[in-house]
Amino acid sequence: MRKKAGLAVVLVSLLVALPARPDAIGDGNICYEKFATADYKGAIRYCTSAIDSGELQDPDLIAALINRGVAHKSIGDYESAIADYTRALRIAPNDALLYQNRANALHEMGDDDAALEDIQKSIDLDPKSAGAWYVRGAIAEARSNAGNARKYYMTALSLDPQNKVYREKILGNGSR
Incomplete structure (x- = not known):
């Protein structure tokens, strides 16, 4: 009995000493x-x-x-x-959200040509993605195309009418 108890203590000690596997x-x-x-x-x-x-x-x-x-x-x-x-x-x-996220990051970095390619892929894959249309609007706005920006923002809002950011972009101080 004593040998078993001693062995258990050694095993527990070894387990405690080993780093936890992530x-x-x-x-x-x-x-x-x-x-x-x-x-x-x-x-x-x-x-x-x-x-x-x-x-x-x-x-x-x-x-x-x-x-x-x-x-x-x-x-x-x-x-x-x-x-x-x-x-x-x-x-x-073929993941539309990944293209949307990458387009958004490219846009934020100032590479609107690459952002435009990615956001178009995103919209082609998922034309009902309000977020993709919103990013498309931001790219158009950055290119000083207020008319298209408003159209894309309106599409985003029509797909997600409860979204406060989209609503503010249209009704607030966004593109008009």
Whole structure:
């Protein structure tokens, strides 16, 4: 009996001494929680851990790349955001949201030609995406095309009439 108890103590001691193996799904979930509370640097840290683990299946990897990309964009690191969206697009080349997110980051970075290509792909894949039409409006507005910008913003609002941002863009101080 004494040998068994001693062996159990040794095994427990060894388990406690071993570093915990990272849980990629858990890190991905924490990444999302950090992102949802606007802790973008924390989100980037946990998403990176999940992504770098190599343990995520494609849907979870795409989600982690999207979350990390949005977190990068939120802190102004557009190049990293674009890299994450591009990596995710290699896995899911027909994902309209990925094209929309990358277009938005490209637009924020000032590359409206590339942004226009991506947002058109997004709209072609999902013409009922209010967010894509909104980004299309922002690109048109940046190109000093107020008439088309208003048309695209109106399309976004018609697809999502409760969206306060879209409503403000049309009724507030946005393009007229």
